[in-house]
Amino acid sequence: MKIITIIGARPQIIKAAAISRAIKNKFSKEIKEVIVHTGQHYDANMSAVFFEELEIPKPDYNLNVGSGKHGEQTAKMLSGIEEIIENEKPQALLVYGDTNSTIAGSLAAAKIGVPVVHIEAGLRSYNKSMPEELNRISCDHMSTLLFSPTEQGVSNLQKEGFQLGNEGPYSIDNPKVYHCGDIMFDNSTYFAEKANTDSEGLKEVDFNTPYILTTIHRNANTDDPIALNNIFKAITYLAKEKSETIILPLHPRTKKMMDQLLTEELQTKLKDLPNVKIIDPVSFLEMIALEKNAKLILTDSGGVQKEAYFFKKPSLILRPETEWVEIVAQGAAILCDADYDRIVAAYEHFIQLDNIEFPHIFGDGMAAEFICNEIITHIK
Incomplete structure (x- = not known):
């Protein structure tokens, strides 16, 4: 199976490390990952050094869009990602979080009919003046597999009409929602x-x-x-x-x-x-x-x-x-x-305060493996 991973901002590069590591260590025979860097953030401190220290494969494509107005930046990404999808013909496209790279990748894939896998689905600040809030809501509603790091995220999606326990085949009209834990917890545990x-x-x-x-x-x-x-x-x-x-x-x-x-x-x-x-x-x-x-x-x-x-x-x-x-x-x-x-x-x-409780609410540090398993199982 070929999947395209979209990254563009520093946090997404970090999150991608967990999935890339899981593919390399356990799923290399089942998944081929094609990494697309939109270039939303791209300088030595904001990007390149992260690939080196987190041992992430270098991007197969870099769109080098740079900074700009939201519309201009998103449009450049949308055009570039669409062309890559048409050339690579992936079985799925994976996006992280809530940036312009996320919304551009989701739009490009959904319009062509390629399943979108959204990691960090269901998060809501309930402040639509934030561009990130608009991005994450829109991306969720274009996705086929939605992986939420928390139970609250799953609850948020239910309030917006997503059904839990759906049976396949899965599609944009019949998406599947998961509570999988947080891949950043995977990374923090691994690199601590x-x-x-x-x-x-x-x-x-x-x-x-x-x-x-x-x-x-x-x-x-x-x-x-x-x-x-x-x-x-x-x-x-x-x-x-x-x-x-x-x-x-x-x-x-x-x-x-x-x-x-x-x-x-x-x-x-x-x-x-x-x-x-x-x-x-x-x-x-x-x-x-x-x-x-x-x-x-x-x-x-x-x-x-x-x-x-x-x-x-x-x-x-x-x-x-x-x-x-x-x-x-x-x-x-x-x-x-x-x-x-x-x-x-x-x-x-x-x-x-003498004592603050920090119960485990972000999973068991194995979210990346869970996500890869579900992609293999449900994306055909």
């Missing part, structure tokens, strides 16, 4: 030990000193002067008044927006606080090392808040809502948005 030894790029981080790991990248935070100043006001408070060490891997674009939008007073405070350590973007293994050793995680990333849970770290989520509602319901994360008072209050809440 390696991350301890492959983090030489973090020489400026003292793992023996407790620290708060912070990541900021969403446009709603980086491009809004009020939001960005509120977040950094909270960071400087934690560093100065609470003597917390803050580790902040910072993408150049976020740094650029800080220079443009932060008040002079805040910029001066940040420069005068040696315990606020702004470092270059990190690789996946370095990020795992940072997450494993942090005392607390402050983030607007969907992936990082979930990985915080994997490593039993409480998280302060710099968003008004999250698609990972389970970790908030469990009491392992608090939604703070870009609100100074809520960030500080959430910090105080977690610092005073």
Whole structure:
């Protein structure tokens, strides 16, 4: 069986590692994988290094679409993927998550009649102003096999009319929904030990000193002067008044927006606080090392808040809502948005807790093998 895997953004490259590893180790005689990189993110720090350290096969195709407006970017991907599908004639096309690469791949395949396999199906933030929400909803409704990492995801799909327990043959009109666990949990489990030894790029981080790991990248935070100043006001408070060490891997674009939008007073405070350590973007293994050793995680990333849970770290989520509602319901994360008072209050809440429960809600670390088995069984 030939499947086309669509990747385009850094999180998708990481997720793809789990499926590619399962194919290589257990399903190489049953599945031939053709990897298509749309080029949605493509520079050494955001893409290439991940293929190397996660041992992912290099892409068979790269569309090199680069950045651009949503419509322009998606249209280029749609055209390029459609041509590849026609040339390769796969039995299925596999997509991850909720990016423009995901929606483009789903549209191209569904219109030609190639079954779409959606990994991370059923996630909902219930905020349609987010492009990701529109992408994930649309992709689910074009998919034949839908693999949800959580029970909540399955419940979300049921509310939208998906039926459970369908019998084959499966198609876009008769899709099958699975609760399979999270392939990012597969990866975090697999690479956790390696991350301890492959983090030489973090020489400026003292793992023996407790620290708060912070990541900021969403446009709603980086491009809004009020939001960005509120977040950094909270960071400087934690560093100065609470003597917390803050580790902040910072993408150049976020740094650029800080220079443009932060008040002079805040910029001066940040420069005068040696315990606020702004470092270059990190690789996946370095990020795992940072997450494993942090005392607390402050983030607007969907992936990082979930990985915080994997490593039993409480998280302060710099968003008004999250698609990972389970970790908030469990009491392992608090939604703070870009609100100074809520960030500080959430910090105080977690610092005073002696024990936080992190039950297994993301599967057993074997989701990739389960997915491959089901693809072989049900895609003809």
